[in-house]
Amino acid sequence: MPIKTYRDALNEALHQEFERDERVFILGEDVSGGQAGSAGVVDAAGGIFGVTKGLVNKFGVDRVIDTPISESAIIGAANGAALAGMRPIAELMFADFIGVSMDQIFNQLAKFRYMFGGKTTCPVVVRLPTGAGMNMAAQHSQTMYQMMTSVPGLKVVMPANAYDAKGLLISAIRDDDPVLFFEHKGLYNDKCEVPDEPYTVPIGEADMPREGDDVTVVAFSRSVKFAIKAIDKLQEEGISCDLVDPRSSSPLDEETILESVEATSRLVVVDESPPRCGLTADIAAMVASKGFSSLKAPIEQVSAPHTPVPFARELERAYVPGPAHIEAAIRKTLA
Amino acid sequence: MDKDKLLRAYSQLKTIREFEERLNVEIATGEIAGFTHLYAGQEAVAVGVCESLDDKDYIVSTHRGHGHCMAKGGDVIDMMKEIYGSTEGLCKGKGGSMHIADFDRGILGANGIVGGGPPLAVGAAIAIKQRGDKNVAVSFSGDGSSNQGTVFEAMNLAVVLEVPSIFVFENNGYGEHTGADYAVGGDLLKRTQGFGMPVFTADGADFFSVYDATQKAIAHANAGQGPSAIYAECPRYFGHYVGDPQKYRSKDELSDIRENQDCLKILRAKVIEDASLTEAELATADEQVMKLIDDAVTAARAAPRPVAADVLEDVYINY
Numbered sequence A: 001m002p003i004k005t006y007r008d009a010l011n012e013a014l015h016q017e018f019e020r021d022e023r024v025f026i027l028g029e030d031v032s033g034g035q036a037g038s039a040g041v042v043d044a045a046g047g048i049f050g051v052t053k054g055l056v057n058k059f060g061v062d063r064v065i066d067t068p069i070s071e072s073a074i075i076g077a078a079n080g081a082a083l084a085g086m087r088p089i090a091e092l093m094f095a096d097f098i099g100v101s102m103d104q105i106f107n108q109l110a111k112f113r114y115m116f117g118g119k120t121t122c123p124v125v126v127r128l129p130t131g132a133g134m135n136m137a138a139q140h141s142q143t144m145y146q147m148m149t150s151v152p153g154l155k156v157v158m159p160a161n162a163y164d165a166k167g168l169l170i171s172a173i174r175d176d177d178p179v180l181f182f183e184h185k186g187l188y189n190d191k192c193e194v195p196d197e198p199y200t201v202p203i204g205e206a207d208m209p210r211e212g213d214d215v216t217v218v219a220f221s222r223s224v225k226f227a228i229k230a231i232d233k234l235q236e237e238g239i240s241c242d243l244v245d246p247r248s249s250s251p252l253d254e255e256t257i258l259e260s261v262e263a264t265s266r267l268v269v270v271d272e273s274p275p276r277c278g279l280t281a282d283i284a285a286m287v288a289s290k291g292f293s294s295l296k297a298p299i300e301q302v303s304a305p306h307t308p309v310p311f312a313r314e315l316e317r318a319y320v321p322g323p324a325h326i327e328a329a330i331r332k333t334l335a
Numbered sequence B: 001m002d003k004d005k006l007l008r009a010y011s012q013l014k015t016i017r018e019f020e021e022r023l024n025v026e027i028a029t030g031e032i033a034g035f036t037h038l039y040a041g042q043e044a045v046a047v048g049v050c051e052s053l054d055d056k057d058y059i060v061s062t063h064r065g066h067g068h069c070m071a072k073g074g075d076v077i078d079m080m081k082e083i084y085g086s087t088e089g090l091c092k093g094k095g096g097s098m099h100i101a102d103f104d105r106g107i108l109g110a111n112g113i114v115g116g117g118p119p120l121a122v123g124a125a126i127a128i129k130q131r132g133d134k135n136v137a138v139s140f141s142g143d144g145s146s147n148q149g150t151v152f153e154a155m156n157l158a159v160v161l162e163v164p165s166i167f168v169f170e171n172n173g174y175g176e177h178t179g180a181d182y183a184v185g186g187d188l189l190k191r192t193q194g195f196g197m198p199v200f201t202a203d204g205a206d207f208f209s210v211y212d213a214t215q216k217a218i219a220h221a222n223a224g225q226g227p228s229a230i231y232a233e234c235p236r237y238f239g240h241y242v243g244d245p246q247k248y249r250s251k252d253e254l255s256d257i258r259e260n261q262d263c264l265k266i267l268r269a270k271v272i273e274d275a276s277l278t279e280a281e282l283a284t285a286d287e288q289v290m291k292l293i294d295d296a297v298t299a300a301r302a303a304p305r306p307v308a309a310d311v312l313e314d315v316y317i318n319y
Ligand SMILES: Cc1ncc(C[n+]2csc(CCOP(=O)(O)OP(=O)(O)O)c2C)c(N)n1
Pocket: A029, A069, A071, A093, A097, A100, B062, B063, B064, B112, B113, B114, B115, B141, B142, B143, B144, B145, B146, B172, B174, B175, B176, B236, B240
């Protein structure tokens, strides 16, 4: 099977869905790039992370829409187009810019289906480059998905590898409900086997990239990669872990997590977001109430600290929970 | 303008230019982390505005903020240390290039959120007005930033409240990879006038032109007439960020702006022609600037690095 990067897998999903359904279009800042530039080149950017590369050449400026820097209008226009029967994909250049467009996300997009008595759905996908790792400091490095998970009416998806990136993006585009699609910036260059043909990965079903007996590790997004490192290292010492990647925080595959904890009796939850009201706390609470009798040790939560993301290399490295933090937590739960 | 002031303005322009040119080289070594947006080409705007301000006036800057901060008196060495991520940097290495602030100098921060600044400047102007001070609060915005709702809201609020804010628009032709002619609907100048405040236009490559416009804007505020704007077209010499391949720009454009829109050349020609400064004075200023930039890089390289425990400093609550 061909090996592709996370970036290229997403790009391929976009190309294939644009091809399949004429109602699909994308809007965002520099999704083509180069409009009114002195070189007269469109597709000068293809998104600043290159995910939308080549789309404008194939599908034209009506379906690959460069917008002014106006995040409220980007999300609002996507919402309106969806209500009017289209399948828009909105791109925010960085997930942090949810802040600028918050009303259109949580008061509008998330509410329509329920508030209008089930008379409409709002099939918008919002693509959101997320997370730390590029030393871009406090306003360009946040995960954000943990906040969005608390909003009823939104699906919140965060693929951890290239295969899932393609399959989940196709599912998201075909989904009738709003999907916030978080692409970790630290994963864009990661590669794995990705089929050429279109395929879907169902939203709400966990993946189990490692299986073992001693501890259950639940991790999201780039933390899955770090958990794999920690788990593979401990495997050499004979400690074996289940690794559950829920792939979406909403809907959450509670069943897979609970089944695994029932078998291992120990739980470590890992995420790059801050600890309070975040994904690690949410899953720890869920297991404590629904799987308490399975537990033989306190649940370990591995998260970022309760601070903004700092700039300097040393600080950002200390901020992001990495393999060493995860390894320590696994050992602690076994102690 | 008296000689000292003129020489100072020239040195400021030169300092910003050389700071940015040097960063462009140093970033290529991989030593500096993150994304850096260089201000080279636009110096006349920052210096033209800030030479009329003192420490009690406020500025709110942007992601492309080095020039604004230096022009407003931000310490060059401490800024360089911040960009290198040292604990001796202006923000202890927590902010970096996009988040330089110095509250003693009235620098309320560079801002990583496009359009995040102008509402803050209105708030600072409210503070000035309530205290009865004769100061101004200046926000810098780009052509791209001018399309954010927050910028419209800020201008309207300032007009409604008649506060002494000055909205500076630097049209450098691009917001990232997209031309202003595409992204700005209508006419940025007329749009701004539409809010009911005067807009003073300036040549963004000419220090004197921006300085004059700023004098008018300050006089307007000091007369209790509320906000105004300054609109300046200016060149952006480098890419959007260091490393930007700039496929959207022609080579001709890049060489043309260096040749014909260089605020240093333009200022030098004027002061030599009217004999207000001599070649020797300018050469001495140049030497001092080059030494300052060298010192800044040397100091930043040698400055102490943060340790992991510093992550938990400067928060009020820790879990
Ligand atoms: C809310 C928000 N949207 C998008 C960005 C990404 N971004 C950073 S700078 C920039 C272009 C800004 O253009 P302009 O205002 O003209 O300033 P210039 O870069 O030309 O100085 C963009 C889109 C951002 N930082 N914040």
